[in-house]
Amino acid sequence: MNFRKLVQRHRGLIPFMTLIILVLLVGINAPVFLTVGSILTTMTDTATLFIMAAGITFVIMLGGIDLSGQSTVALASIVCSMSVVHWGYAAIPLAILTGMVVGLISGLVHVHFKLPSFIATLAVGSVAASAALLLSGERSVPISAENRDTYFFWIVGETLGIPNQIIVGFVVLLVSLCIERFTKFGYWSRAVGSGEPAALAIGVPITQVKVTALVLSGAFAGFAGLVLGARLGSGSPTIANETLLPAIAAIVVGGTAITGGTGSVIYTLIGALMISVVRIGMTFIGVDIFAQQIVFGVLIVIAAAATIDRSKLSIVK
Amino acid sequence: MTNILSVSNVSKVFGAVRALDGVSFGVMANEVVGLIGENGAGKSTLLKVLNGVYQPDEGVITNAAGSLTLRSPLDAEHAGIGMVHQEQSLLLNISVAENLYLGRESQFIRYGKINWKAMHGAARRQLEKVKLSIPPATRTELLSFAQRQMVELAKALILEEEHEDGLVILLDEPTSVLENDEIKILFDRVRTLRDRVSFVFVSHRLDEVMELSDRMYVMRDGKVVGQMTQEEATTAKAHEMMVGRNLDHDYYSSDKRKDIGSDTALSVEDLSRPGEFSDVSFDIKQGEILGICGVIGSGRESVMRCIAGLAPPQAGTISVGGRIKTLKSPSKAVNTGIGYVPQERRVEGLVMQLSVMENISLPSIGQFKKFGLISTTLQKTAAAKWVKRLSIRPPDYSLPASSLSGGNQQKVVLAKWIQAGAGILVLDHPTRGVDVGAKQEVYELIRELAAQGIAILLTADTLEESLGLSDKIIVMRDQKITARFSMQEDEPKQVDIIRSMV
Numbered sequence: 001m002n003f004r005k006l007v008q009r010h011r012g013l014i015p016f017m018t019l020i021i022l023v024l025l026v027g028i029n030a031p032v033f034l035t036v037g038s039i040l041t042t043m044t045d046t047a048t049l050f051i052m053a054a055g056i057t058f059v060i061m062l063g064g065i066d067l068s069g070q071s072t073v074a075l076a077s078i079v080c081s082m083s084v085v086h087w088g089y090a091a092i093p094l095a096i097l098t099g100m101v102v103g104l105i106s107g108l109v110h111v112h113f114k115l116p117s118f119i120a121t122l123a124v125g126s127v128a129a130s131a132a133l134l135l136s137g138e139r140s141v142p143i144s145a146e147n148r149d150t151y152f153f154w155i156v157g158e159t160l161g162i163p164n165q166i167i168v169g170f171v172v173l174l175v176s177l178c179i180e181r182f183t184k185f186g187y188w189s190r191a192v193g194s195g196e197p198a199a200l201a202i203g204v205p206i207t208q209v210k211v212t213a214l215v216l217s218g219a220f221a222g223f224a225g226l227v228l229g230a231r232l233g234s235g236s237p238t239i240a241n242e243t244l245l246p247a248i249a250a251i252v253v254g255g256t257a258i259t260g261g262t263g264s265v266i267y268t269l270i271g272a273l274m275i276s277v278v279r280i281g282m283t284f285i286g287v288d289i290f291a292q293q294i295v296f297g298v299l300i301v302i303a304a305a306a307t308i309d310r311s312k313l314s315i316v317k
Numbered sequence: 318m319t320n321i322l323s324v325s326n327v328s329k330v331f332g333a334v335r336a337l338d339g340v341s342f343g344v345m346a347n348e349v350v351g352l353i354g355e356n357g358a359g360k361s362t363l364l365k366v367l368n369g370v371y372q373p374d375e376g377v378i379t380n381a382a383g384s385l386t387l388r389s390p391l392d393a394e395h396a397g398i399g400m401v402h403q404e405q406s407l408l409l410n411i412s413v414a415e416n417l418y419l420g421r422e423s424q425f426i427r428y429g430k431i432n433w434k435a436m437h438g439a440a441r442r443q444l445e446k447v448k449l450s451i452p453p454a455t456r457t458e459l460l461s462f463a464q465r466q467m468v469e470l471a472k473a474l475i476l477e478e479e480h481e482d483g484l485v486i487l488l489d490e491p492t493s494v495l496e497n498d499e500i501k502i503l504f505d506r507v508r509t510l511r512d513r514v515s516f517v518f519v520s521h522r523l524d525e526v527m528e529l530s531d532r533m534y535v536m537r538d539g540k541v542v543g544q545m546t547q548e549e550a551t552t553a554k555a556h557e558m559m560v561g562r563n564l565d566h567d568y569y570s571s572d573k574r575k576d577i578g579s580d581t582a583l584s585v586e587d588l589s590r591p592g593e594f595s596d597v598s599f600d601i602k603q604g605e606i607l608g609i610c611g612v613i614g615s616g617r618e619s620v621m622r623c624i625a626g627l628a629p630p631q632a633g634t635i636s637v638g639g640r641i642k643t644l645k646s647p648s649k650a651v652n653t654g655i656g657y658v659p660q661e662r663r664v665e666g667l668v669m670q671l672s673v674m675e676n677i678s679l680p681s682i683g684q685f686k687k688f689g690l691i692s693t694t695l696q697k698t699a700a701a702k703w704v705k706r707l708s709i710r711p712p713d714y715s716l717p718a719s720s721l722s723g724g725n726q727q728k729v730v731l732a733k734w735i736q737a738g739a740g741i742l743v744l745d746h747p748t749r750g751v752d753v754g755a756k757q758e759v760y761e762l763i764r765e766l767a768a769q770g771i772a773i774l775l776t777a778d779t780l781e782e783s784l785g786l787s788d789k790i791i792v793m794r795d796q797k798i799t800a801r802f803s804m805q806e807d808e809p810k811q812v813d814i815i816r817s818m819v
Contacts, residue, residue: 178690181691181693182690182691182692183690183691184682184683184691186691187675187678187679187682187691188679188682190668190671190675191668191671191675191679194668194669194670194671195664195667195668195669195670197661197664197665198664198665198666198667198668198669199668199679200627200647200665201625201627201647201657201659201665201666202647202651202668202679202680202733203626203647203648203650203651203652203680204648204679205646205648261670261671262670
């Protein structure tokens with residue numbers, strides 16, 4: 001069997017193999033990376049990135065994109081840290097709701113004014129970023145240690161030696177897998193991503209699906225803001241800076257096609273782990289922290305080029 | 318007189334279909350040659366061969382200079398063959414002058430930049446040839462369709478300077494977007510230009526072809542079946558030549574024709590969509606097949622899309638099962654029990670990347686729930702059932718829809734609507750791109766569906782197919798219904814239908 005056929009047949013395994021190779025590469029250079037402690041830290045670090053990326057996966061699956069992620073995370077983290085003081089547990093749904101509202105606005109702008117999701121989410125995202133600055137008075141809003149332990153123990157604590165963030169990440173994975181595999185929305189969004197005219201003729205309510213995807217993405221970003229805020233002990237308008245590119249990189253590196261239709265949150269998880277391994281690995285090996293974005297940029301280009309059969313594209317915009 | 322362009326024994330094969338079968342054809346100097354035939358007779362393919370879009374599999378094309386190899390429209394231009402496209406090919410966001418000289422700008426370049434004055438001057442001279450008095454700097458989108466057509470003609474006439482003797486301009490359905498008085502103007506221009514240029518004129522409208530052409534060829538099933546001069550031509554003679562083989566009832570599984578139910582499934586009254594169709598009314602009973610005949614542009618395709626919810630009507634009503642429904646979107650139509658089998662199967666019919674199973678279950682995905690969650694197991698059971706019942710090949714529902722042949726893909730499209738429990742099916746050219754052998758399977762399936770009480774609205778690829786399958790036929794021309802036939806009471810002949818069609 002020739003190499004091309006072999007690759008074709010086992011395409012789904014490529015991201016997973018790449019992850020293992022990356023882990024081994026870093027491990028050879030810095031054996032300390034392969035200890036249980038380091039691996040748990042890496043996974044903990046991945047949780048918020050994964051939660052945010054899982055949400056965006058729904059949008060990319062449709063062939064769209066959500067660029068409002070990092071602003072939404074920031075806004076939600078502030079809403080969460082400001083509201084937990086007064087309302088305790090209510091901060092949790094409030095953070096998620098904040099994200100949903102941002103997503104809903106993006107979605108309505110996208111569908112109603114027929115603007116590309118790229119523009120709609122970029123614009124609404126900048127509104128959310130400003131709102132975060134205004135709301136917080138351009139400062140970070142601390143969450144008291146007491147409140148943190150009372151209301152967010154399920155994020156910051158450990159269970160049987162495993163950091164709760166990892167468990168939260170797994171729950172998010174299960175929820176998003178459920179949405180993807182067992183709901184109408186999941187099937188519809190794959191159909192829209194693979195062929196919108198066909199999906200339309202089948203009777204898929206396209207606008208509804210598009211708005212739902214953005215609302216879901218917002219909800220996940222809101223939740224990511226909550227987790228991140230709790231973990232760092234404060235909400236901040238800059239809390240999620242420089243996370244948008246890694247999040248999109250995680251999705252694309254995992255193998256979800258940027259043009260929509262194929263992929264899964266499972267792959268996003270693998271992609272997010274790859275990003276973390278590369279990031280932490282670079283620190284272990286001693287790559288300048290400011291040079292890391294270069295690596296993510298290059299990774300996106302390589303992964304996006306590898307997941308799409310470009311020979312069939314006649315026009316690239 | 319000798320031909321300035323001739324085609325001899327040209328054939329073009331697409332898969333199992335001989336789109337052109339030994340076609341011979343010639344154009345003399347200062348002549349307008351008409352080309353008539355039903356949809357799919359091979360007119361467009363012949364034009365595309367002449368324009369270098371398709372390369373013939375057999376046969377030769379020659380002009381005064383000798384035999385020609387046309388690999389692209391550019392080659393055709395070099396050989397003195399210009400084209401005025403049916404779907405206009407001008408770019409709307411640039412000026413008329415830029416459109417005229419698109420790709421030929423180098424003649425106006427002075428010192429590395431375009432000399433606009435020279436280009437506009439040249440453009441003005443071209444526009445005068447077609448008597449169009451507009452400033453050459455006008456943005457093309459500001460022109461009417463008729464004006465754009467004239468610009469296209471002017472563009473083709475630029476070739477005149479390079480081909481002193483023997484420019485041939487191909488006019489592909491030039492009248493389909495024009496109003497009556499605009500058609501008159503176009504014909505006037507063509508007649509004037511005939512002193513210098515020859516034309517090949519293709520239209521579905523027989524009266525137009527007979528009016529304008531000095532000589533005309535009649536095509537059917539990829540062959541030239543007759544030739545007439547303007548003096549010889551009569552409508553009756555043309556109709557006779559256009560008509561195809563006699564009906565073979567067995568081929569269309571007519572023996573499986575069942576009694577039609579008494580309940581009206583779909584009733585349409587005075588349906589209109591300005592510019593597409595007006596005052597269309599018909600009823601379809603349960604288990605009845607209604608065929609709509611008409612040429613491209615008659616409005617029949619638009620009626621189909623309207624019933625499918627893709628293009629809501631501006632006036633009139635659609636009732637399903639006796640109740641008036643507003644079908645504003647395909648999802649509304651689907652919820653009303655209307656399934657659409659589109660002409661563009663690869664774009665609209667199936668989600669090509671998804672598996673056969675998913676394609677079958679998608680329209681009714683909500684049915685496959687177990688404990689509130691969508692179950693793959695239930696979907697697999699359903700898909701396996703359809704693969705077996707309709708003998709879909711290869712019998713593997715996990716394959717992507719794109720890996721199936723045309724006929725099998727069409728079975729999947731039909732399966733998904735039966736699975737969804739559609740009571741009305743809108744079949745828009747259901748056998749397009751389906752192999753001859755597989756066609757019969759599709760016919761049988763359509764019959765079976767009708768026998769189960771599903772009401773079917775059909776536009777067929779050929780008249781023969783319409784007659785073979787339908788219980789009732791309506792004919793459309795110029796956006797209106799021009800005739801109605803019932804197969805049981807007075808079975809029409811193909812000639813009867815063509816008479817109301819063209």
